[in-house]
Structure formats: structure tokens, C-alpha cells
Amino acid sequence: MSRRSELVSAAVETLPITVAVISDEGEILLTNRSWREFGPDDDPDDHVGVDYIAAATTDDDEHARRAVDGLERVIAGERETFAMEYPCHSPQEKRWFLMRANRFTVDGEVRASVIHLDITDRKLAELAAEESAEQLRAERRTLERVLERVDGLVRDVTDAVGAGTRDEIERRVCGHLVDVEPYEFAWIGRVDVTGGRIAPSEWGGRIDATVEDDLLLAPDGSHPAVRALETSEPQIVQGLERTASGGDRDWSTCVGADEAVRSMAALPLIHGEVTHGVVVVFATEPDAFEDREVLVLESLAGTIGTAVNAIETRRMLTSEAVVELEVAIEDPSLIVTTLARELEATVSYRGQTYDGDGTPLLYLYVGRTDGVADAAARVDGVTAVTVLSEREDGTLLELTLTDGLVTRLADHGAVIRRLDTDENVVDLTLEMPNSQSARSAFNLLDDRLNRVELISYQEIERPSRTPRDLAARLESTLTDRQLLALRKAYVSDYFEWPRAVSGEELAESMGITRSTFHQHLRSAQAKLLDELFDGDRVVGRQTE
Structure with missing residues (x-):
């Protein structure tokens, strides 16, 4: 054997891929160490003399049929090379390989080299990338579905909160919610402080259902609506199953619904630190309330809470x-x-x-x-x-x-x-x-x-002598300094006789001169008397 042949043989022997050389009849003529070590530990045979094509031929393995067909075409001279990827999983792990066959001649005799390269790492990376891409596509589809669901809902609810009464807001909100698929039923509850309950005030839906009875504000907060009020956070229940008995946790029945719902969301109606009630929405899909949709509903609940607060504030003043x-x-x-x-x-x-x-x-x-x-x-x-x-x-x-x-x-x-x-x-x-x-x-x-x-x-x-509307109008016309001077003078008994505090002392507490203090105080008194007697009579009075 020439030195060149020795070098080639040694190089092939140490390659980290399995290599075999076969004859034109499919007989294995040569294998390298990686080929021999790939097999079971108890079968280190180099397979020289084995008919590779016959051993690989099988009717029930599509990958084997493709490999044999490609190899025979290479040996026949129909193509110079053939390559394919195939799985070769073991009970312990998943593996993929690349098979490549190349035709060559030695002293006029046709030979083919067959290599098998482990591509498991690359294949796993490709599968992970494809899974991530599919996840992104799924998230995009979900987002499009959410946008389709809530398109118009935000506008409709915003229009509804412009109603003149709280009852009308609640009625219109429930109606708009159940107009959007897959929402089927909705109700709004108010808090009964004296009874320690949530009392449903408005409801509606496309399914035949009755609303919950009054819910006790129990310490365990077992009902999602109760938990929403106690935690000031949305409460989502997905994948509901109707129970045979309609037991304590059978939220899916919606209390009397002919068609069981599969998910529900309870959201508190909050403005600032004041909770005005809760809105509960039911859907027939088991996963209707995914994160993006909850964000939209949470924003709508905040809008409703703000509108209710404005109505309650207006009612308080009148x-x-x-x-x-x-x-x-x-x-x-x-x-x-x-x-x-x-x-x-x-x-x-x-x-x-x-x-x-x-x-x-x-x-x-x-x-x-x-x-x-x-x-x-x-x-x-x-x-x-x-x-x-x-x-x-x-x-x-x-x-x-x-x-x-x-x-x-x-x-x-x-x-x-x-x-x-x-x-x-x-x-x-x-x-x-x-x-x-x-x-x-x-x-x-x-x-x-x-x-x-x-x-x-x-x-x-x-008491009728407490004119809140008068006080509100007065505070809106006074400057901050005028209001501060008036309140300081009042709580300090400055208007009593004998006075317990002087104007100079009050001015000092405000960090202003005595004359400036009296100017603020006189302006505030004048505006107070104008509001009390005849505010329309005042024209062009100084505000400072």
C-alpha cells in the first residue's frame, strides 16, 4: 500500500461520521471506526461482505425505500450523488441523520461511498425555530381574533357610559357586551354594605339564563365576583365543566342556563380607590378570556367605574x-x-x-x-x-x-x-x-x-342649610390663596370677638405680608357674599 493510500485510509478511519464503501452489487467493501462503533456494543462487526442494499430494503419503511432507490440510481450511473435526511430515534432519544451517497470508480470498477452524518442538533434547532414561528403565528391569530371581538365594543361601551343614569349605563353595557361573540351572558352587581352582599342590578344575554342570587361577601371570597371586589383585580375562570349536581362551584350553569358556559370573567368597577360594583361576563368557549382580552375588558371596567363615579358625585351634589x-x-x-x-x-x-x-x-x-x-x-x-x-x-x-x-x-x-x-x-x-x-x-x-x-x-x-352646590361654585371661583386665607381665618376664629389671632399672625403663617393677606381675605369674602346674595351682580372684580 502506498503512503498516499495509507494517509487516506487513516483519515477515513478517524472521521467523526460513519463511512462505508460498497461495490456495484451493493456489497460493503470498507467501513471506518465510526461506522463500527455506531452499532450495539455487543456487535462491533465492520459488516464487510454484507449486502448493504439487501439489508436496507424493507417494504414498511418509507425512508429505507427512498435510500435504497437513491443508492441504486447512483450505482447505475443515473446520478452522481444522492442525499436525504431521515429520523433514527431510539427509546432514549430522538435522532436525525443525513445520508449521502457518491459514485466513483477505481481501476474501472464502480464504487459508491455512503456516509451518515448526525444532524440531531441542527434538526432540533430547526424544530424549535418552527415551533417558535408557529407560536408567533398563533399569537397573531389570537390577537386578530381579540381585535375582531372588541372592534366596536370599546366605542359602544364608551357611548353607553354617556347615559344620564347609572341604571341606563348598566343596562346598555350588558347589552353591548353580549353582542360580541363568544360572550353569551353578562351581569352587573352593586355592593349592599348593610347586608354584606353583592346585589345584581342589571343582566342580559343571548342564552336562556337567570342571574346569580345575592352573593355574600364571605371571608373566603369563594365566588369570582366576590374575589374581584375583595382583591380589586380581575378574576378569570377558564375551562369550566357543568357538574351533575350543580354544586357550590358550578359557575358554568350560570344559575339556570340551558346551555353551559365554559369560561367567565369578573372585573371590579373601580374609580380611584372607590369600588362601585362588579361586572361578570360569561362565554361558551373554554379559553375565551386570554391575557390581551382581559386587558381590554379591564380598561372597559375602568371606564364604567369612572362614569358611575361621575354620576354618583353629581347625585351627591343634587x-x-x-x-x-x-x-x-x-x-x-x-x-x-x-x-x-x-x-x-x-x-x-x-x-x-x-x-x-x-x-x-x-x-x-x-x-x-x-x-x-x-x-x-x-x-x-x-x-x-x-x-x-x-x-x-x-x-x-x-x-x-x-x-x-x-x-x-x-x-x-x-x-x-x-x-x-x-x-x-x-x-x-x-x-x-x-x-x-x-x-x-x-x-x-x-x-x-x-x-x-x-x-x-x-x-x-x-340638612337643607348645607348648600353643597353653593360651596362647589364658590370654590371654583376662589383662587388657591384666597381659599387658603379664608379657611385659615375661619378655623382660627379670626371672625370671633375678641379675635384669638391677628391678621398679621395669619399672614406670617402663609409667608405673605399683612396687606396681601387682607387683600386675599377681602376678595374671598366678597365672592362668598356674591354667591350667597347675587353673584350675577359682580362684574370685573379682581381675582388676586
Whole structure:
């Protein structure tokens, strides 16, 4: 054997691919080490002398038939080369190979080289890429389906929230929701605070169904609508199955539906920190509420909550009825409790306002005169303290706050009618525009404070001498500085005689001159009298 032949033989022997050389009759003439090692450990035969074509021929293997046909064409001279990919899986793993056959001659005799290259890594990468591409295509189809479903729904619901009453909003929203496939049934529930229930107020659908009975706001929050209210988050239930008995968890029956629904979504109707109710939507598809669709429905629920809040606010301004909530609070972290405990004195709420930057200012009357300002300055959440007036029996303080419970209550539409405390217990009376706001305010207190006890809850007629519409108009005409000057003067008993505080002291607390303070105060008083007696008579009055 020549040196060249030795080099070729050694190179073929060490190639990391299986190689065999066969004759024109299909007999194996030569194999390399990779070929021999590919077989079972107990059969290291090099297969020299075996009829490769006969061994590979089988009727029930399509890949084998293709390989034999291609190899025979190469040997016959019909083609110079043949290649194909084929699977060769074992019980332990999936494998793929590339077979390639090439024709050549040696001393005039036809030969063919057959190699098998392991392409498993490449094939797995291709399959993963194809799976990712299919996933993207599926997500695109899902997104297109979502857009098709909600096309027009957003506009319709937005139009519905322009209705004049809450009942009309709820009726139109339910109607628009069930006009969109695959939604089949929808209902909206309001919170009954006194009964601790969700009371369905409006419903509708394309299937014959009746709405849920009143749902208890149970601690376990078993119903999705209850959980949505308790968590302020959408609650989605997919893949529902109708139970034979219609048991406690059989949401699919929709309570009396002739056709079982397969999925449901419960979304809270929220504006700010106030929850006005819940909307529940049912569908006959088991996976109707995928993530993108939930985002759209969540946005619609927010729009409905905002519209309901606007209607309730408007009703509050025109109605005499309000909700009065009285609670007793035990929590040493409250500003009023901290002051009462440290000073061993009673503390009463006198009012709240905001400075020009929107910083909350709290007015408290402390039944003590010595050390009051220093004690207040040490309380967490208080950034500045101003003594507005001192009397024999106590001190009127203005506290600048970073934030606080009083501010949070105001966000819920609460008006503080009474807030008194000793060293342990705060007696708080709130006036709320409706039952939803009352429940939301009570939950705020209950979540943030150690112990909150509900003393009373009742709907009352607002005294006719409380002209909320007049107050709203007045505040809209006053500048921030005028309103601040007027409130400071009022809570400081500046209008009493003898005066407990001078105009110069109030001006100093605002960081302005005495003359500027009196200018703001006179302008505010003039606007107050104009609104009270004959606001249309005022023309061209200065606003600063």
C-alpha cells in the first residue's frame, strides 16, 4: 500500500461520521471506526461482505425505500450523488441523520461511498425555530381574533357610559357586551354594605339564563365576583365543566342556563380607590378570556367605574340623602392618637385644606397650651407645625403633612363631621355620598389600622342649610390663596370677638405680608357674599 493510500485510509478511519464503501452489487467493501462503533456494543462487526442494499430494503419503511432507490440510481450511473435526511430515534432519544451517497470508480470498477452524518442538533434547532414561528403565528391569530371581538365594543361601551343614569349605563353595557361573540351572558352587581352582599342590578344575554342570587361577601371570597371586589383585580375562570349536581362551584350553569358556559370573567368597577360594583361576563368557549382580552375588558371596567363615579358625585351634589358612617378606632400610629397620648390631652379635628402646592394642611385643636407645638413636630408624617391661636383651654394647630389618613378619606368622597380622641380611642363620624363609597372608606380604615369598630351606618337627609352646590361654585371661583386665607381665618376664629389671632399672625403663617393677606381675605369674602346674595351682580372684580 502506498503512503498516499495509507494517509487516506487513516483519515477515513478517524472521521467523526460513519463511512462505508460498497461495490456495484451493493456489497460493503470498507467501513471506518465510526461506522463500527455506531452499532450495539455487543456487535462491533465492520459488516464487510454484507449486502448493504439487501439489508436496507424493507417494504414498511418509507425512508429505507427512498435510500435504497437513491443508492441504486447512483450505482447505475443515473446520478452522481444522492442525499436525504431521515429520523433514527431510539427509546432514549430522538435522532436525525443525513445520508449521502457518491459514485466513483477505481481501476474501472464502480464504487459508491455512503456516509451518515448526525444532524440531531441542527434538526432540533430547526424544530424549535418552527415551533417558535408557529407560536408567533398563533399569537397573531389570537390577537386578530381579540381585535375582531372588541372592534366596536370599546366605542359602544364608551357611548353607553354617556347615559344620564347609572341604571341606563348598566343596562346598555350588558347589552353591548353580549353582542360580541363568544360572550353569551353578562351581569352587573352593586355592593349592599348593610347586608354584606353583592346585589345584581342589571343582566342580559343571548342564552336562556337567570342571574346569580345575592352573593355574600364571605371571608373566603369563594365566588369570582366576590374575589374581584375583595382583591380589586380581575378574576378569570377558564375551562369550566357543568357538574351533575350543580354544586357550590358550578359557575358554568350560570344559575339556570340551558346551555353551559365554559369560561367567565369578573372585573371590579373601580374609580380611584372607590369600588362601585362588579361586572361578570360569561362565554361558551373554554379559553375565551386570554391575557390581551382581559386587558381590554379591564380598561372597559375602568371606564364604567369612572362614569358611575361621575354620576354618583353629581347625585351627591343634587340630593339631600347621604350615608353617615360612625366608627371607633384604636391605633397608636394615628397623628391625633399620638398627640393625645404624649400630651395627655383631648384632640379634636377642626378641618383640612391644601396649600398652593397641593400639600395637605390639617387643623387640630389640642386641649392643652404648653409643649403642644414641640410634641406635634415629633409626630411621624408632620413636616411643619404652626400655632394659629392659643386660648386658656387649648391650642389651635396647623400641621403640614406628607400624606395621611384624612387625605385618603377625602379621595373616597368622605366629609369628616366629627373626629375626637383621647389617649386611646378615636371617635370618627364620616358623611359619604353613597353606600359604595362608605364601604370603600370603611375597608380603607380596616386595612390600614389596628382595630376599627363600626358603631353605626345609616342613610340620612342632609340638612337643607348645607348648600353643597353653593360651596362647589364658590370654590371654583376662589383662587388657591384666597381659599387658603379664608379657611385659615375661619378655623382660627379670626371672625370671633375678641379675635384669638391677628391678621398679621395669619399672614406670617402663609409667608405673605399683612396687606396681601387682607387683600386675599377681602376678595374671598366678597365672592362668598356674591354667591350667597347675587353673584350675577359682580362684574370685573379682581381675582388676586
